[in-house]
Amino acid sequence: MEQYDVAVIGGGVVGCAIARELTQYRLKVALLEKEADVCRGTSGKNSAVVHTGFNVKTGSLKARLNVAGARMFEGLCAELDVPFKRVGKLVTALTEAEVPELHKLKATGDANGVPSLEIVDGATVKKMEPNVGGVAALSVPTAAITSPFHLTIALAEVAVANGADVLLQAEVTAISGKEGSFRITTRRGAIGSKLVINSAGLYSDHVARLAGVRRYKVYPCRGEYFIIDSAKGGLIKHMVYPVPPKGGPGLGVHLTPTIDGNILIGPSAEYVRRKDDVATTRAVARKLLKEAQEILPAISPRDVIAAYAGIRAKTTPSSVGGFGEFIIEEVPECPGMLHLVGIESPGLTAAPAIALDVAQWVGRHLSLVPNGHFTSKRNGAVTFRDLPPEKQAELVAQDPDYGHIVCRCETVTRKELKAAIENPLGARSLNSIKYRARATMGRCQGGFCGPRVVDMLVNEYHVPLTEISLKGPSSSLFAGEVKDLTCTPQR
Amino acid sequence: MHTTEVDVAVIGGGPAGLAAVTSAKNAGAERVLLIERDERLGGILNQCIHDGFGTKVLGESITGPEYAQIYIDKLQEAKADFCLNTMVLDLTPEKVLTVCSAEGMRRIKAGAVVLAMGCRERTRGALGIPGPRPAGVYTAGVVQNYMNLRNIMVGRQVVILGSGDIGLIMARRLTLEGAKVECVAEILPYPSGLARNVVQCLEDFGIPLYLSTTVTRIHGTGRVKGVTLAQVGPKWGVKSGSQRFVECDTLMLSVGLIPENELSKKAGVALSPVTGGAIVDDWFQTSVPGIFSCGNVLHVHDVVDYVTLEAEAAGRSAARYAAAGSLPSSPIKVKPGQGVRYVLPYQISGEDAVEFSLRALAPEKDRHVVFRSNGQVIRKMRELMVAPAQMIRVKLRADRFPKEGEITVEVTE
Ligand SMILES: Cc1cc2nc3c(=O)[nH]c(=O)nc-3n(C[C@H](O)[C@H](O)[C@H](O)COP(=O)(O)OP(=O)(O)OC[C@H]3O[C@@H](n4cnc5c(N)ncnc54)[C@H](O)[C@@H]3O)c2cc1C
Ligand SMILES: Cc1cc2nc3c(=O)[nH]c(=O)nc-3n(C[C@H](O)[C@H](O)[C@H](O)COP(=O)(O)OP(=O)(O)OC[C@H]3O[C@@H](n4cnc5c(N)ncnc54)[C@H](O)[C@@H]3O)c2cc1C
Numbered sequence: 001m002e003q004y005d006v007a008v009i010g011g012g013v014v015g016c017a018i019a020r021e022l023t024q025y026r027l028k029v030a031l032l033e034k035e036a037d038v039c040r041g042t043s044g045k046n047s048a049v050v051h052t053g054f055n056v057k058t059g060s061l062k063a064r065l066n067v068a069g070a071r072m073f074e075g076l077c078a079e080l081d082v083p084f085k086r087v088g089k090l091v092t093a094l095t096e097a098e099v100p101e102l103h104k105l106k107a108t109g110d111a112n113g114v115p116s117l118e119i120v121d122g123a124t125v126k127k128m129e130p131n132v133g134g135v136a137a138l139s140v141p142t143a144a145i146t147s148p149f150h151l152t153i154a155l156a157e158v159a160v161a162n163g164a165d166v167l168l169q170a171e172v173t174a175i176s177g178k179e180g181s182f183r184i185t186t187r188r189g190a191i192g193s194k195l196v197i198n199s200a201g202l203y204s205d206h207v208a209r210l211a212g213v214r215r216y217k218v219y220p221c222r223g224e225y226f227i228i229d230s231a232k233g234g235l236i237k238h239m240v241y242p243v244p245p246k247g248g249p250g251l252g253v254h255l256t257p258t259i260d261g262n263i264l265i266g267p268s269a270e271y272v273r274r275k276d277d278v279a280t281t282r283a284v285a286r287k288l289l290k291e292a293q294e295i296l297p298a299i300s301p302r303d304v305i306a307a308y309a310g311i312r313a314k315t316t317p318s319s320v321g322g323f324g325e326f327i328i329e330e331v332p333e334c335p336g337m338l339h340l341v342g343i344e345s346p347g348l349t350a351a352p353a354i355a356l357d358v359a360q361w362v363g364r365h366l367s368l369v370p371n372g373h374f375t376s377k378r379n380g381a382v383t384f385r386d387l388p389p390e391k392q393a394e395l396v397a398q399d400p401d402y403g404h405i406v407c408r409c410e411t412v413t414r415k416e417l418k419a420a421i422e423n424p425l426g427a428r429s430l431n432s433i434k435y436r437a438r439a440t441m442g443r444c445q446g447g448f449c450g451p452r453v454v455d456m457l458v459n460e461y462h463v464p465l466t467e468i469s470l471k472g473p474s475s476s477l478f479a480g481e482v483k484d485l486t487c488t489p490q491r
Numbered sequence: 492m493h494t495t496e497v498d499v500a501v502i503g504g505g506p507a508g509l510a511a512v513t514s515a516k517n518a519g520a521e522r523v524l525l526i527e528r529d530e531r532l533g534g535i536l537n538q539c540i541h542d543g544f545g546t547k548v549l550g551e552s553i554t555g556p557e558y559a560q561i562y563i564d565k566l567q568e569a570k571a572d573f574c575l576n577t578m579v580l581d582l583t584p585e586k587v588l589t590v591c592s593a594e595g596m597r598r599i600k601a602g603a604v605v606l607a608m609g610c611r612e613r614t615r616g617a618l619g620i621p622g623p624r625p626a627g628v629y630t631a632g633v634v635q636n637y638m639n640l641r642n643i644m645v646g647r648q649v650v651i652l653g654s655g656d657i658g659l660i661m662a663r664r665l666t667l668e669g670a671k672v673e674c675v676a677e678i679l680p681y682p683s684g685l686a687r688n689v690v691q692c693l694e695d696f697g698i699p700l701y702l703s704t705t706v707t708r709i710h711g712t713g714r715v716k717g718v719t720l721a722q723v724g725p726k727w728g729v730k731s732g733s734q735r736f737v738e739c740d741t742l743m744l745s746v747g748l749i750p751e752n753e754l755s756k757k758a759g760v761a762l763s764p765v766t767g768g769a770i771v772d773d774w775f776q777t778s779v780p781g782i783f784s785c786g787n788v789l790h791v792h793d794v795v796d797y798v799t800l801e802a803e804a805a806g807r808s809a810a811r812y813a814a815a816g817s818l819p820s821s822p823i824k825v826k827p828g829q830g831v832r833y834v835l836p837y838q839i840s841g842e843d844a845v846e847f848s849l850r851a852l853a854p855e856k857d858r859h860v861v862f863r864s865n866g867q868v869i870r871k872m873r874e875l876m877v878a879p880a881q882m883i884r885v886k887l888r889a890d891r892f893p894k895e896g897e898i899t900v901e902v903t904e
Contacts, residue, residue: 226619227616231753231756276712277623278623278624279621279708280619280621280622281621282619282621282707285621301619304616304619305614305616305617306614306615306616307616307619389492389580389581389589389596392591392596393595393596393597396591396593396595396596397595400593400594401593403591403592403593403594403595403596404576404592405578405580408578411580445615445616446633447611447612447630447632447633448611451633451636451637451640451641454637454641454643455641465643470625470626471626471713472713473713474712474713474714475625475712475713475714476626476714477626477627477645478643478644478645479644479645479646479647479740480643480644481642481644482638482644483642483668484644
């Protein structure tokens with residue numbers, strides 16, 4: 001049985017940030033993730049906003065970690081070669097009645113130490129965002145956007161580069177033993193570890209229970225989104241938010257430009273029964289579009305290219321609503337194990353700061369000795385389509401694989417696809433490739449490049465046809481070859 | 492970056508591009524170039540291994556690849572240049588193309604450009620079908636590509652949403668290869684594919700076609716486990732109590748094609764909100780002088796023969812433009828009237844006879860196609876059956892046209 005100093009359960013942004021942080025020290029770290037890749041949970045299904053913290057309860061742990069995380073973000077993204085764009089945010093009041101709310105938000109933000117907040121009038125809103133209505137707005141110039149997939153993947157890759165083991169398809173099914181000698185059973189076998197960190201997101205209550213800790217309950221609360229064609233991406237420059245609905249479990253339907261030039265519309269907020277119920281629904285779809293059109297009349301149903309949903313890990317049931325506090329604690333029932341529960345928004349933003357706190361906790365149990373050869377720098381993938389034509393021509397001249405464009409909608413080259421397929425985590429499903437290289441993510445949703453990516457996997461990487469999957473073993477894409485009538489239905 | 496010059500550049504090597512470049516060359520353009528991003532010419536025809544192509548222009552029914560080969564041969568006879576594995580990344584209103592291939596990136600300055608990029612399929616995202624996102628949701632063209640070009644079976648138990656032609660053809664193909672096609676669900680009260688395909692691909696194989704029916708939910712998290720079908724009433728509202736679960740491992744969508752006009756937009760070409768294609772005159776010239784459009788990128792065709800005819804005309808116009816630097820103006824507007832979804836071209840010069848293409852709004856029996864100008868009927872012809880799936884083609888001689896003003900086209904009793 002492989003022995004580790006620290007086992008981190010959950011390959012979301014929080015778990016990956018923790019794993020990376022810990023590899024700075026002389027510690028043997030394992031990251032255990034149940035899915036076929038990191039970032040398959042909530043970390044891949046959110047608004048991708050680096051929140052500033054102007055609406056979080058002053059003095060709370062959440063406020064401290066949010067503001068600290070936001071401060072670290074730009075530097076971290078630069079180190080990891082992950083996209084980060086300070087586009088700024090406008091919280092718009094559609095009526096005079098909503099204006100006092102803006103002042104309240106500003107006051108909270110000022111108290112939390114959020115810089116450069118300003119209330120602007122309707123004319124200024126029009127100037128900043130000609131397509132958006134509103135009588136006034138809170139301008140939040142430091143708010144930024146990022147790519148949560150690239151960030152989470154990059155964190156995991158840096159952890160691996162510095163010696164951590166990332167085990168995919170390794171769902172934790174049992175935890176026994178005690179501090180210094182935990183035994184963690186996964187679907188890929190058991191490992192031993194001195195300390196355990198439970199960063200299993202929505203399932204952190206379940207993972208706690210595996211270790212005999214019964215005090216947590218996570219209530220799933222779904223947020224559905226639409227993605228708007230990048231051809232309409234120019235309609236807004238900033239994130240545009242409404243005044244948050246009172247007592248509701250979310251921030252209200254907002255418009256968020258993405259790193260890739262699309263616009264996200266959403267999220268809704270609706271408590272659901274199942275934690276994996278990421279289904280999108282017709283009723284919410286209609287409502288989202290209607291609310292978004294109130295803010296930005298120029299969008300139409302024709303511009304929608306895809307929909308998705310993410311689930312908030314709430315510690316407050318629907319009868320209570322609102323926002324709970326982040327829970328980050330070791331409890332008497334199980335010393336040596338740290339639980340991170342209820343890490344809902346702004347968990348993405350706070351992740352780097354959470355990782356620092358967690359490292360401090362580890363330091364209280366094991367000695368933290370810098371390992372001396374930690375490399376935090378990572379060279380991310382080249383994004384061909386974002387380069388000026390002259391630079392593109394140079395790359396093609398250097399390597400013909402750059403001249404071979406496989407995904408036409410997003411202009412992804414063969415070179416970029418190879419890098420995605422050969423990723424350090426060894427994730428090979430179509431979605432893993434998609435999130436790394438953006439192939440199949442554009443307006444044709446893989447109609448053109450899907451078969452070409454499959455060709456590469458089969459012919460160059462010798463992946464058997466029936467092992468090619470969308471997102472892991474239970475999601476195979478093909479039944480087999482034509483005329484091979486031996487196989488049964490896929491279910 | 493290196494720049495070369497050509498008289499006529501044609502973007503896309505499907506049947507439209509093949510015919511356009513060959514006719515431009517034959518009409519006297521010296522330096523012509525066909526640019527195709529795939530590794531072979533023929534476009535979508537390469538994966539259409541069923542027959543039914545060529546009945547109008549060749550007088551026989553052959554398969555897609557055979558049809559393509561005939562026009563590839565013609566291109567080679569005419570000694571028209573082409574390049575493969577080459578993608579056009581950018582097009583400016585000044586007709587400068589930026590192209591990319593493994594050999595390098597370069598610019599091409601063209602005297603005239605013909606757009607022939609074809610179309611793409613509408614996807615699940617564009618439809619917004621609710622439910623989780625399992626593996627096993629495919630569009631019909633993608634299934635066709637996997638089966639016919641790569642010998643890959645996508646699933647064994649299939650529900651088809653939408654009764655477009657590709658879906659119908661693939662219902663038969665899947666059945667012949669041993670898959671069980673449970674049914675075809677169509678939200679409209681009539682099939683959206685050609686009548687001959689409904690008979691030959693569904694009825695002949697006992698595959699049920701449910702009209703006024705749609706998929707309201709996809710089930711399964713890993714792989715598709717089934718779908719919920721429901722009947723729709725007026726305005727596509729779901730009839731309560733009509734929902735039922737149908738088990739399947741694959742949902743195949745055949746719900747329409749969208750002209751691939753991203754490059755056209757970059758060049759500033761004006762598009763029609765109805766067809767999604769360029770607004771052209773009888774020269775097939777778009778709103779940008781010297782840029783022409785034909786084939787599926789102009790409007791979605793059900794029969795390839797008309798693509799060829801249209802593209803040959805566009806190629807001739809492009810050659811003429813490249814030589815003369817302009818074409819006669821097109822002052823006469825053409826408007827769709829009652830019962831007509833769209834009519835092409837959108838304006839005409841009146842110089843020559845024009846072959847109009849139009850589609851009816853709804854399927855109906857015993858109708859008349861009526862061309863009117865300044866209150867007068869200039870042409871009236873009877874159609875026993877009209878259907879949106881079936882493009883109507885009408886040729887009018889030049890002496891029928893007014894000098895200016897408008898022509899309206901109606902489909903009436
Ligand atoms: C709709 C929505 C919008 C949001 N918008 C923003 C935003 O704009 N900005 C922001 O800062 N935050 C936002 N958030 C919050 C943010 O997404 C989360 O706080 C963050 O992603 C939580 O990360 P995580 O690592 O804790 O959880 P997750 O990403 O869910 O990771 C947990 C991982 O644990 C794995 N796991 C579970 N059980 C086991 C097991 N037994 N064994 C092994 N692995 C297991 C899961 O597969 C998963 O990969 C949003 C959240 C939602 C829902
Ligand atoms: C499944 C199916 C079944 C059909 N069945 C019949 C039938 O039975 N009988 C019949 O008569 N007709 C049939 N048709 C209709 C007919 O085949 C089509 O209308 C015709 O192929 C359209 O031709 P096109 O050249 O416009 O487009 P396409 O054939 O799609 O060709 C477009 C070409 O442009 C290339 N291209 C696009 N963008 C770029 C770029 N930026 N740079 C370089 N190259 C680019 C593409 O790779 C492609 O090769 C069928 C069509 C389909 C899809």
